Amino acid sequence: MLRRAMGLLARPVAAARARSFSTDLPAAQTADSTFVEAWNKVMPNMDPPKTPLSFMQPRPATPSSIPSKLTVNFVLPYASELTTKEVDMVIVPATTGQMGVLPGHVATITELKPGVLSVHKGNETTKYFISSGFVFIHANSFADIIAVEAVPLDQIDANLVQKGLAEFTQKLSSATTDLEKAEAQIGIDVHSALNSALTG
Amino acid sequence: MASNAAVPFWRAAGMTYITYSNICANLVRNCLKEPDKTEALTREKVHFSISKWTDGKPEKPTLRSDSPDE
Numbered sequence: 535m536l537r538r539a540m541g542l543l544a545r546p547v548a549a550a551r552a553r554s555f556s557t558d559l560p561a562a563q564t565a566d567s568t569f570v571e572a573w574n575k576v577m578p579n580m581d582p583p584k585t586p587l588s589f590m591q592p593r594p595a596t597p598s599s600i601p602s603k604l605t606v607n608f609v610l611p612y613a614s615e616l617t618t619k620e621v622d623m624v625i626v627p628a629t630t631g632q633m634g635v636l637p638g639h640v641a642t643i644t645e646l647k648p649g650v651l652s653v654h655k656g657n658e659t660t661k662y663f664i665s666s667g668f669v670f671i672h673a674n675s676f677a678d679i680i681a682v683e684a685v686p687l688d689q690i691d692a693n694l695v696q697k698g699l700a701e702f703t704q705k706l707s708s709a710t711t712d713l714e715k716a717e718a719q720i721g722i723d724v725h726s727a728l729n730s731a732l733t734g
Numbered sequence: 735m736a737s738n739a740a741v742p743f744w745r746a747a748g749m750t751y752i753t754y755s756n757i758c759a760n761l762v763r764n765c766l767k768e769p770d771k772t773e774a775l776t777r778e779k780v781h782f783s784i785s786k787w788t789d790g791k792p793e794k795p796t797l798r799s800d801s802p803d804e
Contacts, residue, residue, distance in 0.1 A: 612777055629742075648758050665758040683759035683774075685766060694765040716747035720754065724761045 596674040600638030606653065608662075608679045615662070615684060621655040624677060626669050627727075637675040644669045648727040650687070650734070651679065661687050663731050665724070692732055699725035 566585050573582040606624055608616035624635050627649025646667045653660045667681030702721030709715040744754045763774040785795035 648762070663762065665762040666755045682755050683762050683777075685762065685770065685774075689766050689770045691765055691767045691771075698761065698765060712747040713749065716744045716749055717757065719743055720757055721761060724758050725765070728762070728765055 594674050594676065601675045602637060603675070604635060604637045604639075605676045606679065607676070608651075608653075608681075608684070610681055610684055616653070619653075619655075621653050623654040624679070625650075625652045625654070626679065627651060627664060628669070633669075635669075635671055635677055639671050639675070639677075641673040642669070642671045644671075646679075646681065648724045650727075650731045651681075651684070661731075663687055663690060663728065687731055690728055690732055695725055695728045695732065699729060 566587050569585060570582050573580075603620040603622065604624065606616050606619050606621050607614075608619075622636075626633050626635060626644070627646050628644040629647045630644070632649070633644065646664055646669060648665055649663070651662045651664050653662075662681075662684040663686075664679075664681040665683040667679065669680075670678040672678075698721065702718050702725060706715065706718035706722060709718050742754075745751075760778060763771065763778060766774055783795045783797050785792045787793070
């Protein structure tokens with residue numbers, strides 16, 4: 535009896551999800567109406583069990599006009615730096631260069647290179663140095679920034695940066711295998727990014 | 735779309751993205767000022783417990799603590 539309701543659940547959901555771009559989806563549902571109807575036909579006296587859909591927060595819909603604020607989620611593996619914070623603009627260090635994200639930005643997924651992330655809200659700007667990560671910008675002006683390591687600029691020690699840069703430049707010239715060269719190159723990239731973050 | 739588009743230098747050298755990302759994170763942590771640095775180095779440690787299975791039963795797990803692979 536219960537298994538028939540489960541069978542009905544699988545098929546309509548699969549058909550409904552056909553062929554729409556993930557950027558154009560409407561606000562997500564919080565309850566599966568087809569399942570609830572099928573359940574009530576079969577067991578009218580019991581409340582239908584909750585499906586995972588009802589535990590999830592619905593995705594905010596893509597508004598028809600560009601919203602005035604960008605909502606940012608900035609997370610690290612060990613902490614959530616910003617959670618649904620409304621800001622005016624963020625500038626992220628994408629591999630293709632510094633990228634400014636305003637509300638209404640086209641949906642994008644970008645890889646980040648070591649660099650400075652700046653969050654602009656009103657007149658204040660908060661800057662973080664990010665080691666690497668990704669940015670997911672959604673059509674509804676939500677931006678998810680994920681990074682492995684992010685530090686405020688004042689926690690960076692300039693002397694250590696200079697020493698590191700010199701050390702890796704030297705390692706690059708003495709590197710033999712491809713892997714060693716790649717590691718030395720990464721070291722140079724990270725330290726020069728740190729350097730320009732401190733001086734820029 | 736070009737399937738063999740220009741790969742990043744680290745992937746051409748045989749490194750995966752996770753290795754690259756962890757190396758970047760470690761380098762950044764090593765350039766921090768003092769109290770933040772010691773705190774950050776604790777984050778660098780990766781602990782995992784491995785238990786081998788034989789005949790459908792787990793053996794005693796070993797706790798390993800490695801810094802992320804270079």
